Amino acid sequence: MTSDNQPRCFSHQSLTEFTEQVFRCSGIPRVDASTAAEVLVTSDLRGIDSHGIARLRPYVNAIRSGRINPKPNIAIIRETPSTAQIDGDRGLGLVVGPRANQVAMEKAAACGSGWVAVKNSNHYGIAGYYPLQALRRDLIGFSMTNSSALVTPHLGAERMLGTNPLAVAFPGAEEPPVVIDMASSIVAYGKIEIAMRENRQIEPGWAIDSEGNATRDPHAVRDGGALLPIGSDRSSGGHKGYCLSSLVDLLSGVLSGANWGPFVPPFILAVTQAGQPVGDGLGHFFGALQIAGFSDVDAFKKRVDQWIRTMRATPPAPGESAVLIPGDPERDAESHRSVHGIPLLPTVAADLEIAADLAGVQFPDPIPQ
Amino acid sequence: MTSDNQPRCFSHQSLTEFTEQVFRCSGIPRVDASTAAEVLVTSDLRGIDSHGIARLRPYVNAIRSGRINPKPNIAIIRETPSTAQIDGDRGLGLVVGPRANQVAMEKAAACGSGWVAVKNSNHYGIAGYYPLQALRRDLIGFSMTNSSALVTPHLGAERMLGTNPLAVAFPGAEEPPVVIDMASSIVAYGKIEIAMRENRQIEPGWAIDSEGNATRDPHAVRDGGALLPIGSDRSSGGHKGYCLSSLVDLLSGVLSGANWGPFVPPFILAVTQAGQPVGDGLGHFFGALQIAGFSDVDAFKKRVDQWIRTMRATPPAPGESAVLIPGDPERDAESHRSVHGIPLLPTVAADLEIAADLAGVQFPDPIPQ
Secondary structure (H helix, E strand, C coil): CCCCCCCEEECHHHHHHHHHHHHHHCCCCHHHHHHHHHHHHHHHHCCCHHHCHHHHHHHHHHHHCCCCECCCCCEEEEEECCEEEEECCCECHHHHHHHHHHHHHHHHHHHCEEEEEEEEECCCCCCCHHHHHHHCCCEEEEEEECCCCCECCCCECCCCECCCCEEEEECCCCCCCEEEEECCECCCHHHHHHHHHCCCCCCCCCEECCCCCEECCHHHHHCCCEECECCCCHHHCHHHHHHHHHHHHHHHHHCCCCCCHHHCCCCCCCCCCCCCCCCCCEEEEEEEEEHHHCCCHHHHHHHHHHHHHHHHCCCECCCCCCCCCCCHHHHHHHHHHHHHCEEECHHHHHHHHHHHHHHCCCCCCCCCC | CCCCCCCEEECHHHHHHHHHHHHHHCCCCHHHHHHHHHHHHHHHHCCCHHHCHHHHHHHHHHHHCCCCECCCCCEEEEEECCEEEEECCCECHHHHHHHHHHHHHHHHHHHCEEEEEEEEECCCCCCCHHHHHHHCCCEEEEEEECCCCCECCCCECCCCECCCCEEEEECCCCCCCEEEEECCECCCHHHHHHHHHCCCCCCCCCEECCCCCEECCHHHHHCCCEECECCCCHHHCHHHHHHHHHHHHHHHHHCCCCCCHHHCCCCCCCCCCCCCCCCCCEEEEEEEEEHHHCCCHHHHHHHHHHHHHHHHCCCECCCCCCCCCCCHHHHHHHHHHHHHCEEECHHHHHHHHHHHHHHCCCCCCCCCC
8 A cells, every 4th residue: 555645557467467466366267257357447548437347346346245256157048040149147247248248249240240149247438449359250239238227317316227338330441430438327426425435516417316306415415315327318319318228228238138117237246136036147238240341341440430430520619639539538448547657546556455465365566667 | 371470271182182283293103103103192191291291392303303212112122030221212202211110121021020121311201190090900010210401419509410310109999099109309390480480489409500508589599590309408307308319320321321410401491411322322210019029919008098098087287288109199190180181381372373383283182161
């Protein structure tokens, strides 16, 4: 632990190796531990600290408590040439997700597209990890997952849906890919936690309190309140954010046979689950489209380049510097962090040092300043 | 024409028959004219007046001017078992769309899923029509289309993307289906037109003027301004609306080989097109997933019922009566209008009477009050 509040930076290689060791010591087989570590640290590398290595201890705790099965029998229980339903057997989402995504990609390579609904899983890391894998094979990849309820339906007053993210990626030729990776809630719950830590109000339109009234108090959101969907209220398109969140839940949860809506099991124990399960675990939905099934691949990538350059050339609004392309912020983070390391707050590093001690593994040294 | 400003109501059967006759007199073959009429009047029946029969004259004008080909050779130019690229040969979007959707549904029936990218088309009616067809075959249907630019990318100051709608539908067992049908702009352009007619300001956060500054003046939107994506600004998730609009454009336009972004040809001549075409016509993207490829069909429909009932049971926010299910407003409109008729404003009816005269067809009588 450090005495000040400054983050220290660690190379992503050292954090990946450390994460893999911790997973192995928790009973995860070597290949799976390696995959899970890669998914987790990809999140940190891309600047999405909330979904990365900061979650290692909760994952390990869930393995130790028996809620996550370290050696799952991940099985296709129903399939057609281009679809499958997979039972994750309570495995680590970071292992079940990549396996299911692999099935989607293989089906796409074989017959043009592949779509896989997964039940009996748990948190799978960042949604954006999966379409990034598809990109390498000239596939357009899709990924979505439901998650425990934090968001109210439009016009509602209670948590009924997760932040239910979705991700899709399109490869360019010379330009970097377009990578869409977004929650269907107005903001991630992490922003509420940050406001609590910094003793600040949240923005208008983000959330409601336990009575369903608009609130700017982050504590009121925590204490039985809820986030709003993208678009916030009727006039900014809140019903459309609700549609999107529903879409993710219906494909990931209802179609797969997992839990859905308020029944999705919590990852963090502070979140309580409503009622009896209506399915198995948490659900994901993966897809892959073979680009060659629609277009000459090189010609498509060149058109994506042209699309990217056209959007970048949009005159910016007054006071803004430029129009970004989906994926730019994460790519910038990755460029920087792959060289300068991943910054970990002292509290996160301390938590990981506990995980290291429990596993009997050496926590890596930070990069010298 | 009527002397007052009250709408008159027409049975949807009479409007469908009339529309079919007008299309036939424009050189559209009988079967295609029947399909096109059904798509168009479905929009009116579901309460989406902006995309229905009010557009009949612009369609007919485009056929007469040669921009729309009345007898297209709609052809699959590339395919795999579960994907296809289709060239609409400048046919009526209301004919090309259903044909392409049919291909997607047949592929789904044969191999689990079907995905079709279409170029060289034009406006295809309401996005929601297509997944409604899929529902009848126990498929989960997807439909999206790009459209001429009216929306700025997040942080931008110029029209670069269409209102790019997407639609998806999920069947229930006893409950009516969940039907998501939404533009990716914060509102439809029709709301700007209504505000101009009624001499009202638009809501804050809907649009920018030609300089990229926020505006509440609908005329400033018309005169070179732009709509914002769902979510409006950064704090309400405007970047996410931009991601969604990009997703629709990349699949419908860039993947299909159609025009995309600011290059999509205008439907209404008041909208000018930026620069040379970068592809053929306007683009759509259709998809269908075989429910049986993931789940027992009846069990799935029962889970959808349970999902619907759970969401409806959400306590409403103060001042709201209930949480709706996506598709409720359109279903209510359809229930009412299929009995009481479709209301047409005098200006719309007058326009259709001109179309009737030009085609040498009798315009139907309204339902007696």
